Amino acid sequence: MRKTVLIISILAICNFSVKSQNLATADYKPIHFGFMLGINMMDFGFKPTMQPINGLTYQTDISTLTPGFTVGVIGDVRLGEYFNFRLIPALHLGERSISYVNDKNSTVLRQNIKSNLLSVPIYIKYSAVRIKNYRPYLIAGGGVYFDLSRDRQRPVLLQPVDYFIDFGVGCTFYFQYFRFSPEIKFALGFNNMLTPLSDRPKDFIPDNEKYLSNSLTKLSSRLFTLVFNFE
Numbered sequence: 001m002r003k004t005v006l007i008i009s010i011l012a013i014c015n016f017s018v019k020s021q022n023l024a025t026a027d028y029k030p031i032h033f034g035f036m037l038g039i040n041m042m043d044f045g046f047k048p049t050m051q052p053i054n055g056l057t058y059q060t061d062i063s064t065l066t067p068g069f070t071v072g073v074i075g076d077v078r079l080g081e082y083f084n085f086r087l088i089p090a091l092h093l094g095e096r097s098i099s100y101v102n103d104k105n106s107t108v109l110r111q112n113i114k115s116n117l118l119s120v121p122i123y124i125k126y127s128a129v130r131i132k133n134y135r136p137y138l139i140a141g142g143g144v145y146f147d148l149s150r151d152r153q154r155p156v157l158l159q160p161v162d163y164f165i166d167f168g169v170g171c172t173f174y175f176q177y178f179r180f181s182p183e184i185k186f187a188l189g190f191n192n193m194l195t196p197l198s199d200r201p202k203d204f205i206p207d208n209e210k211y212l213s214n215s216l217t218k219l220s221s222r223l224f225t226l227v228f229n230f231e
Contacts, residue, residue: 011197022133022174027078034090034179037205038227041065042094044193047218059101060215066092070225072119084125085141092117092223098156102214111156117147117223119187121166133174140167145221157195162221164189170229181229189221 046060062153072090079085093116100109121143128136142165168185194216212219 008213020132020178023179026174026179027033027127027130027135032076032231034076034229036072036074036090036183036227036229038068038070038183038225040068040092040094041146041224042096042224043094043222043224044096044098044219045220045222046216050225060098064097066095066097068092070227072227074229074231076231077123077124082127086123086141086185087121088123089118089120092119093224097149111154113154113156113158114128114149114151115147115158118146118148119164120144120146121164123166127172130174130231134171135174136169136171137181138167138169139185140165142166145189156216156219157194158189158193158219162189162191162193164221164223169226172229177229179229182231183227183229185225185227187221187223189223189226191220193221194219 016045035164045116070090072088072093075087078179095112095114097110097112100123121141122140125137142163147160147166149164150158150160164187166185167185168183170181170183172179172181179195
């Protein structure tokens with residue numbers, strides 16, 4: 001009798017679990033679309049020259065990480081039970097503040113660099129087995145950035161194009177009418193984004209600001225994003 005009750009209880013729970021699943025066939029669509037909203041943190045990787053400039057040697061760093069805004073659209077192609085191909089063009093609005101400290105005094109100088117980045121990445125998404133109404137996943141890929149807000153009046157001028165790799169983790173939650181996926185990603189740029197002063201007009205930058213660029217030999221982009229996907 002007890003075994004019969006146990007079997008009936010297990011069958012009842014399984015039956016309830018199946019019925020309680022939202023969008024049970026959504027993951028089997030060959031193609032679907034969506035959009036994303038989120039916040040970002042832009043950062044730089046630095047390589048200083050460490051050569052004296054007017055008798056001073058400058059060290060550089062990011063003084064503060066300022067939150068920015070990210071918005072994009074999602075195109076998804078199902079490759080199999082666990083893999084998806086994704087194209088997610090996005091616009092990232094943000095700012096980076098570079099601080100300069102020399103070896104002779106404690107004065108800290110800063111320069112803000114605003115960036116409006118248009119990214120065009122492709123990804124491979126690996127999803128774990130779905131458990132009721134959630135499904136964790138890993139995502140990795142890469143693409144290209146286009147800087148839409150280069151300020152030629154600034155001592156530090158960034159290159160207009162960068163290539164990057166991107167990887168992250170997220171979890172999909174299934175609701176009655178849509179899928180919601182919070183996702184954390186980290187992107188690393190490949191290019192040296194610094195435009196040397198030798199490639200710019202000789203009298204374009206005042207002499208008292210040239211150290212802002214001359215103290216660096218390389219700037220590489222880094223981007224952290226927390227996004228919320230709706231599909």
